[in-house]
Amino acid sequence: xxxxxxxxxxxxxxxxxxxxxxxxxxxxxxxxxxxxxxxxxxxxxxxxxxxxxxxxxxxxxxxxxxxxxxxxxxxxxxxxxxxxxxxxxxxxxxxxxxxxxxxxxxxxxxxxxxxxxxxxxxxxxxxxxxxxxxxxxxxxxxxxxxxxxxxxxxxxxxxxxxxxxxxxxxxxxxxxxxxxxxxxxxxxxxxxxxxxxxxxxxxxxxxxxxxxxxxxxxxxxxxxxxxxxxxxxxxxxxxxxxxxxxxxxxxxxxxxxxxxxxxxxxxxxxxxxxxxxxxxxxxxxxxxxxxxxxxxxxxxxxxxxxxxxxxxxxxxxxxxxxxxxxxxxxxxxxxxxxxxxxxxxxxxxxxxxxxxxxxxxxxxxxxxxxxx
Amino acid sequence: xxxxxxxxxxxxxxxxxxxxxxxxxxxxxxxxxxxxxxxxxxxxxxxxxxxxxxxxxxxxxxxxxxxxxxxxxxxxxxxxxxxxxxxxxxxxxxxxxxxxxxxxxxxxxxxxxxxxxxxxxxxxxxxxxxxxxxxxxxxxxxxxxxxxxxxxxxxxxxxxxxxxxxxxxxxxxxxxxxxxxxxxxxxxxxxxxxxxxxxxxxxxxxxxxxxxxxxxxxxxxxxxxxxxxxxxxxxxxxxxxxxxxxxxxxxxxxxxxxxxxxxxxxxxxxxxxxxxxxxxxxxxxxxxxxxxxxxxxxxxxxxxxxxxxx
Numbered sequence: 127x128x129x130x131x132x133x134x135x136x137x138x139x140x141x142x143x144x145x146x147x148x149x150x151x152x153x154x155x156x157x158x159x160x161x162x163x164x165x166x167x168x169x170x171x172x173x174x175x176x177x178x179x180x181x182x183x184x185x186x187x188x189x190x191x192x193x194x195x196x197x198x199x200x201x202x203x204x205x206x207x208x209x210x211x212x213x214x215x216x217x218x219x220x221x222x223x224x225x226x227x228x229x230x231x232x233x234x235x236x237x238x239x240x241x242x243x244x245x246x247x248x249x250x251x252x253x254x255x256x257x258x259x260x261x262x263x264x265x266x267x268x269x270x271x272x273x274x275x276x277x278x279x280x281x282x283x284x285x286x287x288x289x290x291x292x293x294x295x296x297x298x299x300x301x302x303x304x305x306x307x308x309x310x311x312x313x314x315x316x317x318x319x320x321x322x323x324x325x326x327x328x329x330x331x332x333x334x335x336x337x338x339x340x341x342x343x344x345x346x347x348x349x350x351x352x353x354x355x356x357x358x359x360x361x362x363x364x365x366x367x368x369x370x371x372x373x374x375x376x377x378x379x380x381x382x383x384x385x386x387x388x389x390x391x392x393x394x395x396x397x398x399x400x401x402x403x404x405x406x407x408x409x410x411x412x413x414x415x416x417x418x419x420x421x422x423x424x425x426x427x428x429x430x431x432x433x434x435x436x437x438x439x440x441x442x443x444x445x446x447x448x449x450x451x452x453x454x455x456x457x458x459x460x461x462x463x464x465x466x467x468x469x470x471x472x473x474x475x476x477x478x479x480x481x482x483x484x485x486x487x488x489x490x491x492x493x494x495x496x497x498x
Numbered sequence: 499x500x501x502x503x504x505x506x507x508x509x510x511x512x513x514x515x516x517x518x519x520x521x522x523x524x525x526x527x528x529x530x531x532x533x534x535x536x537x538x539x540x541x542x543x544x545x546x547x548x549x550x551x552x553x554x555x556x557x558x559x560x561x562x563x564x565x566x567x568x569x570x571x572x573x574x575x576x577x578x579x580x581x582x583x584x585x586x587x588x589x590x591x592x593x594x595x596x597x598x599x600x601x602x603x604x605x606x607x608x609x610x611x612x613x614x615x616x617x618x619x620x621x622x623x624x625x626x627x628x629x630x631x632x633x634x635x636x637x638x639x640x641x642x643x644x645x646x647x648x649x650x651x652x653x654x655x656x657x658x659x660x661x662x663x664x665x666x667x668x669x670x671x672x673x674x675x676x677x678x679x680x681x682x683x684x685x686x687x688x689x690x691x692x693x694x695x696x697x698x699x700x701x702x703x704x705x706x707x708x709x710x711x712x713x714x715x716x717x718x719x720x721x722x723x724x725x726x727x728x729x730x731x732x733x734x735x736x737x738x739x740x741x742x743x744x745x746x747x748x749x750x751x752x753x754x755x756x757x758x759x760x761x762x763x764x765x766x767x768x769x770x771x772x773x774x775x776x777x778x779x780x781x782x783x784x785x786x787x788x789x790x791x792x793x794x795x796x797x798x799x800x801x802x803x804x805x806x807x808x
Contacts, residue, residue, distance in 0.1 A: 213766075361626065
């Protein structure tokens with residue numbers, strides 16, 4: 127009896143202790159890597175832990191990069207928490223991450239504030255991940271449609287409501303369009319895909335698309351929506367007459383829109399997307415290393431696909447010690463290299479950077495140095 | 499042999515008693531501290547939004563205008579869930595406790611409890627991949643034939659991803675909570691009450707109405723309130739199932755939004771003021787849940803004296 131009583135008291139204590147331990151283990155693991163690059167390097171080999179944070183769009187590509195980089199460099203570890211672009215930039219600027227992944231390049235004022243952690247030359251952006259965004263639809267028997275920007279904008283603005291609308295028929299001779307209602311499906315979570323898609327609409331069809339460009343779908347447009355890329359694709363696949371926009375790698379069997387560029391209609395593909403990135407112009411008045419791009423959504427160069435998402439890696443131009451600088455440099459170079467880009471494309475289904483673009487980006491990364 | 503056996507035993511027992519009461523007290527304090535910590539976290543993080551320029555809040559008209567529609571949406575979704583789940587849950591519990599053969603009852607009980615173990619993301623996936631498309635023709639019929647009632651106003655959703663579908667999914671999720679709690683309570687009805695009712699000539703149904711239900715009423719209310727808590731706070735299933743939008747009366751059009759889903763959908767990319775806005779929304783949900791629980795407590799306390807328990 128005595129034993130039994132003490133036993134139950136002990137049991138209560140144990141449970142309480144367990145509960146407390148459970149609370150304690152809650153600390154985010156992402157911060158653990160700030161003590162990076164512990165041992166010095168010899169003969170160019172790099173070791174240590176690299177910590178990044180940022181865009182969730184890069185998540186599956188980052189997994190491929192992490193695996194490839196760690197396999198090639200024994201003793202290294204890459205941690206990336208896909209907390210979102212904004213959170214990633216914030217963590218980077220606060221010194222909590224050695225690089226950030228971001229769907230938007232650092233703004234001028236962010237570059238300014240990066241000087242605190244990165245030294246007098248601040249941080250810089252290089253494009254690392256390019257993904258074409260497909261305008262995908264579910265019409266049995268129709269695999270592609272030719273549409274110009276204004277028509278796409280009117281469809282998503284709910285001004286064109288039937289698939290056999292004259293505006294759609296005009297650019298699709300010979301395609302039998304049904305009298306089905308168009309169901310627009312958009313993302314209901316904030317997303318870089320939405321932001322890039324509406325940016326395209328705003329740039330190419332200003333007269334129609336008069337909403338503010340942001341990662342949230344315009345609140346005034348009441349249409350169907352779903353969570354995440356998989357959500358919009360599943361909903362569109364299940365609904366005849368539905369149309370959505372989503373990462374090209376995820377659209378599956380849905381039909382895709384050939385977007386009008388110049389006088390032609392460009393079919394979506396990795397090559398066309400890479401060409402679309404090349405049409406971009408560098409952002410003015412930036413540091414020598416910075417490769418921020420103003421995407422030219424209204425390009426007329428035939429064969430290039432303008433609805434693309436470009437996600438950046440943000441690095442410091444100088445790091446505090448040699449080991450960290452080496453580690454960051456070698457990771458950045460791997461990501462941008464042919465091998466890294468191909469690895470990501472296989473696993474994430476995105477478009478690799480063009481050779482020209484990646485060569486320029488590698489040149490920037492090579493100039494990362496140690497702070498004096 | 500000089501010491502009193504009883505006293506000796508007692509003094510040793512006192513140690514265990516002290517340890518146990520201390521541990522129990524500690525556990526009680528711990529839960530209060532946790533609750534307080536969450537409340538303080540929400541308050542501190544949410545504070546900037548209350549003093550912010552209304553134009554900077556999502557929607558541009560201040561926090562109250564932003565939060566009002568999603569509070570109503572949350573209540574609508576939870577209400578649909580309870581309207582469906584309460585009668586079904588009580589009926590299932592009664593079947594298990596008073597009608598089913600013993601073997602079947604045990605098996606059925608396990609299956610219902612299993613429902614509670616399914617992760618909500620699975621419910622959500624089932625909701626938008628299977629349930630929503632299946633409901634499309636029903637919604638179309640409702641819109642056509644009962645469209646004059648505001649809640650069935652058309653045109654019906656083409657995808658079936660409406661607040662009504664979300665409510666049904668939530669109902670399935672709260673069903674096991676209501677069922678297992680009610681079942682336990684029904685089984686505790688004093689046998690004497692039941693037998694007395696039967697002896698006086700009551701049918702089985704009359705016996706249940708006269709002796710089981712009155713005895714179990716506070717328990718049923720607790721069960722429903724626990725279910726309501728889950729329905730109010732459910733995040734993933736609603737986020738996946740619902741095609742969100744502005745607050746509208748129609749339950750079969752895409753639209754409406756719940757607080758938990760709003761937070762889940764926007765939290766990953768939120769920072770700065772938007773973040774405190776979402777946390778403030780969480781605070782509002784916290785307060786709603788607290789108020790609901792207080793009301794439930796009050797109801798239970800009032801009904802206790804009439805139940806057969808005393």
